[in-house]
Every structure is written in structure tokens, then in C-alpha cells.
Amino acid sequence: MKSTVWRTVRAVREHTYLAVVSTGVITAALVLVGMFAMVTTNVRLVLGSWERDVHVSAYLRPGGSADAHTAVMQMLQSRPEVAAVKYVSEAEARAWMVERTPELAPVLDELGGDALPASLEITLRDGHTTPEALAAFVGSIREVGSFDDVDYGQEWVTRVDTFLSVLSALGVALGSFIGIAALFLVANTIHLVVYARRDELEIMRLVGATDRYILAPFVLEGAAQGAAAATLANALLWAAHRGLLSRLQEVLALALGGEGLRYLPWWGVGAMYAAGMVLGVGASWGAVRRFLGRLP
Amino acid sequence: MIRLYHVVKSYGEHDALHDVSLTIDKGEFVYVTGPSGAGKSTLLKLLYGAERPTSGKLLVGGVDVAAIPQHRLPQLRRNVGIVFQDFKLLPRRTVGANVALALEVVGAPAEQIRRRVPAVLNIVGLKEREDSLAGELSGGEQQRVAIARAIVNDPAVLFADEPTGNLDGGMAVEVMEILQAINLRGTTVLVATHDQGLMDRFPHRRVRFVGGRLVQTSARARA
Incomplete structure (x- = not known):
């Protein structure tokens, strides 16, 4: 484990630019998904209050x-x-x-x-x-x-209910689309990042490294990049949340009542960390495995 | 040390190697020679498991390379050294780190790495360049680093695929002298080359391929 950590740190030092690119792309993907989740959370709150008003x-x-x-x-x-x-x-x-x-x-x-x-x-x-x-x-x-x-208010209730059903379906569709787009973005970027390090993979294979030995630092780096990206994404989303609160306070108060614009719940923040790490690890694992499959 | 029995390697309709049978004894220095496309590199790739034969049997140190499962290949490669025409070094790592890589991969302790790397660099005449970046060295020096990496684990056999192909005359001679010195320490050396001048200057047994067929094999040269 100590050796894996050391090799991971060395890889990040040697390929700082690539590490920054990977982290940046995972951050962008998480911001995209997080923003969608935040909007969805708040829209659900508004709609929930409408339902409670019946x-x-x-x-x-x-x-x-x-x-x-x-x-x-x-x-x-x-x-x-x-x-x-x-x-x-x-x-x-x-x-x-x-x-x-x-x-x-x-x-x-x-x-x-x-x-x-x-x-x-x-x-x-x-x-x-x-x-x-x-x-x-x-x-x-x-x-x-x-x-x-x-x-x-039978007509109102029916309309709200239909609106909620349509919105829910749209949310699932849009959420799936954003999720898949984020996944492709991360997977393809990390594939390119691993491609830039293909010589290293080939050399390690030729001197007798096992696949597990080669994969370990990539996986650890992916997890670290995912965690760093989740931290960055949360910071950006929090800044956006605060910015929106201060600029749109009056409009938001009208739309959301006393509750104001909410940030992601604690489990949403946790899910972003989990998603970032799964994305980082999964994309690194997949890309390295693919290259190893092609190497002599 | 190395035994080939009726080895065939085909790519579609084309036979890169055709019915090759060959024996190389422990401690031999052998040139695999022939024109471009003769099958020299293919033979070496089969011997270190980068390719699988279409048919036939290959034994390296008693291990049937043709039948070895993929997950056992690392074990085979830890017991052989491989040197390439294009060196295959990590240019942003130091000379020492490039050589140490082969030891790290086998889980050698740090103390052994610290002791072994300078010793091997001394053999190839690069002890003073241990902390230089590999990418800053000349072609000849880079090839010597690659040789150091290939022998740092004391392999029983060393495969060199056109090791002097990218080097000028003087550097090529230096590399051949190092390979010869390694052979004199007991390592079996197999060099794929078509450089007639070097083979004449450093005479050893030659196996000649043309169009994937073994057409000539000379007697073992005396040391």
C-alpha cells in the first residue's frame, strides 16, 4: 500500500497537467449533475408546498x-x-x-x-x-x-398533478441525459489521459509488472481526483447558491416562501463525493484495462 | 535454455515464421539475422510472450511460453531481459528510476534497489549519470540504460531487438561490447540484427531467417 501511494504521488508529480485535466473534467461533470440536483430539490420543495396548500x-x-x-x-x-x-x-x-x-x-x-x-x-x-x-x-x-x-379546486388540483407528473418525467429524462453526458465526458477524457501514459504502461508490462500492480496507482489516483473534484464542485455550487440567494432574494422569497433557496442535503453532498470517486476510479480502471488488453 | 519445435506464426494468410525448430544453449550469444520482414522480431516477440505461436512449442528456461496463461506472463518476463531499438525508457524519470522500475515491479526492498541500481549502471558505464533525466541522454547512453534495466534482475536470458538500429557506429560498438560482457557473465544473449559489420566484429553463432524460414544456422562460436 505504501508503495502504491508513493507511486501515485510520483505519477501526479510527473503528470501534473493530466491530473489537473482529469480533476477538472470530473469537477465539471459533478457541477453539472449537482446543479441539476439542486434545481430539482428546490423545484420539488415548491411543488411540495403547492400540494400541501390543497x-x-x-x-x-x-x-x-x-x-x-x-x-x-x-x-x-x-x-x-x-x-x-x-x-x-x-x-x-x-x-x-x-x-x-x-x-x-x-x-x-x-x-x-x-x-x-x-x-x-x-x-x-x-x-x-x-x-x-x-x-x-x-x-x-x-x-x-x-x-x-x-x-x-378540482381543476387546480388536477392541473398541478398533471404538471407534477410531466415535470417528474422530464426530470428523469433530463437527469439521465446529464448523467450519461457527464459519464461520457469523464470516461473519454480519462481515456485520453491514460493514452498519454501508454508508454509507461507498456514498459511496466515488459519488465514483468502484473496488471494489478499497474492498475493500483491509477485507481488510487482516480479516487483522489474524484474526491478533490467533489470538494471543488461543492465549493463552486455553494458559491453559486450563495450568489443566487443574494441576487434573487426577493424573487426566491416569492417563489419559495419562507424556506428560501436550499443547498443540497447532506446526503446529496455525500453522494457527490461517492459519485466523484466512482467516476474517477471507474474511468481510470476501464481505460487502463482497455490499454492493457491491447499491449503485448 | 531456448527450444523451438516446429513453430509457426501466421497473420491471416501470411506466415511470419514457418516451421522453425531451433535450440539455443545456456550461456550462448546468438545473432538472429536476416533482411527486413524475415521474422527476426516476430521470433523474439514469441520468446518473451508478446505474441503467441499459431502452432508449435517454445520453451524458455523450461517454461512453455506458447501455453503460459496471460496472468503468468509477468513471471516469465521477470526472468528475461528485453532491449528494444527505441529504448523504451521513461524520459521524464531519472536514469536510476528507469533502472529501478524493473526492481520495483518484483517488489524488491528499497535497500536492495539502492544497492543494485548503481552497481548495474557501473556495468554499463553510466554510474555518474544516475540522477540525470533519461530524456536528456544521447541515444547510445539511453540504450545502455535500457540494457541496465534489462539485466538488473539478473535474468537468465537477454533478448535484444535491433539494439544498435538507432545508434551510430561508435555507440553501436559500445552497446555490443556491453552485451558481450553480459554474456561473459553467463547470461544467454539473443540479438536480432541485420548489421553485418557488427556481427563480423563481434563474431558469434548466427541463425539466419528469410521470409519467415530458418535458412541457415552457424556453429556455436568459441568465446
Whole structure:
């Protein structure tokens, strides 16, 4: 092992330019994939918040007693798909409407105090906001008979769901394309780097080196380059993340709410190190094996 | 030391070597000679396992090279030295590092490498150039480094493929003198060459190939 480390250090010293090129290309590939992962992570957060925003408005029949309302609320709260139920009185509904659309105030005054009905605002738990689950839930509470109408923005939910499905498919396609492009970029560059050292491989073979002896420093160098590239890529992505945060703070606050633009999660950073090392080791291993196969 | 039995090496329709049978004894110095394309280099490549014969049997030090599995080739090459016309050195490494490579590959301890490399460089007259970069040496010096690398593991046999092909007269003579000295220490030496002048100046047994056929073999020369 000591000898392998020493031979690896010697190879990097002798071929510094090639080591820099390999590390640079792995870095570029990781930045590409990392950027995609970061965008995907944040888009998923936004879409997740949209999904969480889905709630059901159940408009109560006028004239119901407070006890009846409480009983219905308790019934709803006991259901596993319900996260929260909030009672909104006629007055609260009117105040909410006037606050958002002040010009409607005279119209509401003319219609009288019960122009807007009291309602129960039902928030559902994650996983119960698909169009099918929502439709089933709404159908079941309509049967209760306490409500004039139940509204959950069916069209909006269906659109969001379709949009999410399309986006998810696009993400997989684009992610695969970026991944494959990064793989080709790294594999071909390291192939050229190994090609530049073909004389060394041939000489080692001719003086009796085993394939394992020849491969070992290349593999170690690939792992080191992968780790260095992951560090560089993380630094670049972090800088880009901070830059975007400071320049686009207002837009991001609007789009992402209080959460702001997120960096990759800890396991994403770990995955970049793993990917960098796998890329470095795999590409070096493959390229050297290919050359050794051609050598006498 | 070396035995060939009806060896054939074909590339498609073309026979590079045709039904070659040959015996070279331990400690011999033999020229493999003939015009370009005669099969000299092919013979040497078969002997150090860079090529496999189409048919026939080759024994080097009792090892059947034709049948040796790929993963055992390094063992064979550690017991033979090989010298090429184009030296095959690592130009950005020092002379000492180039010679040490053959010892590192067999896992020789650092102490042995430190002791052995200057000793071998002394044999080829390059002890003072141990720390020079190989790429900065003259052609003759580079070939001497290549010879030093080839003999540093004390091989039983040394194969040299046109070792003087890239050298001028004086340097070629120096290289031949070194090869002869190595032979006198007991190493079997096989030199592929078509340099008639050198063969006359350093007379040894000759095996002559034409068109892949062994057409003439002279008697063993007296030392």
C-alpha cells in the first residue's frame, strides 16, 4: 500500500497537467449533475408546498347549531387523512373577502349578513392530496349532509398533478441525459489521459509488472481526483447558491416562501463525493484495462 | 535454455515464421539475422510472450511460453531481459528510476534497489549519470540504460531487438561490447540484427531467417 501511494504521488508529480485535466473534467461533470440536483430539490420543495396548500372548503348549511358544527368538526378530525379542521364563521369569511377585495364590501352589505356561508376549512395530510384521494374524501363528506357545498379546486388540483407528473418525467429524462453526458465526458477524457501514459504502461508490462500492480496507482489516483473534484464542485455550487440567494432574494422569497433557496442535503453532498470517486476510479480502471488488453 | 519445435506464426494468410525448430544453449550469444520482414522480431516477440505461436512449442528456461496463461506472463518476463531499438525508457524519470522500475515491479526492498541500481549502471558505464533525466541522454547512453534495466534482475536470458538500429557506429560498438560482457557473465544473449559489420566484429553463432524460414544456422562460436 505504501508503495502504491508513493507511486501515485510520483505519477501526479510527473503528470501534473493530466491530473489537473482529469480533476477538472470530473469537477465539471459533478457541477453539472449537482446543479441539476439542486434545481430539482428546490423545484420539488415548491411543488411540495403547492400540494400541501390543497385544502377542502366545506360550506355549512345555514341555521346549524354550534353543537352540530362541533360534532361535524370532531367527526372530520377523527379521520386519518385530515390534518386540521378550521371553522370559519360568516363574519370571518366576509372580513377575509373584504380585506382582499375592498370594492366588494358594498355588494356584500346589500346582500346581507349571511351572503357568505360559514365553512370548515379542511387541511389534508401529505399523501392524501392526489386528485383521486381528494375526490373520494369529498364524496364521503358530502354524504354527511351538513354541507351545502364542498369545494376543493378540482381543476387546480388536477392541473398541478398533471404538471407534477410531466415535470417528474422530464426530470428523469433530463437527469439521465446529464448523467450519461457527464459519464461520457469523464470516461473519454480519462481515456485520453491514460493514452498519454501508454508508454509507461507498456514498459511496466515488459519488465514483468502484473496488471494489478499497474492498475493500483491509477485507481488510487482516480479516487483522489474524484474526491478533490467533489470538494471543488461543492465549493463552486455553494458559491453559486450563495450568489443566487443574494441576487434573487426577493424573487426566491416569492417563489419559495419562507424556506428560501436550499443547498443540497447532506446526503446529496455525500453522494457527490461517492459519485466523484466512482467516476474517477471507474474511468481510470476501464481505460487502463482497455490499454492493457491491447499491449503485448 | 531456448527450444523451438516446429513453430509457426501466421497473420491471416501470411506466415511470419514457418516451421522453425531451433535450440539455443545456456550461456550462448546468438545473432538472429536476416533482411527486413524475415521474422527476426516476430521470433523474439514469441520468446518473451508478446505474441503467441499459431502452432508449435517454445520453451524458455523450461517454461512453455506458447501455453503460459496471460496472468503468468509477468513471471516469465521477470526472468528475461528485453532491449528494444527505441529504448523504451521513461524520459521524464531519472536514469536510476528507469533502472529501478524493473526492481520495483518484483517488489524488491528499497535497500536492495539502492544497492543494485548503481552497481548495474557501473556495468554499463553510466554510474555518474544516475540522477540525470533519461530524456536528456544521447541515444547510445539511453540504450545502455535500457540494457541496465534489462539485466538488473539478473535474468537468465537477454533478448535484444535491433539494439544498435538507432545508434551510430561508435555507440553501436559500445552497446555490443556491453552485451558481450553480459554474456561473459553467463547470461544467454539473443540479438536480432541485420548489421553485418557488427556481427563480423563481434563474431558469434548466427541463425539466419528469410521470409519467415530458418535458412541457415552457424556453429556455436568459441568465446
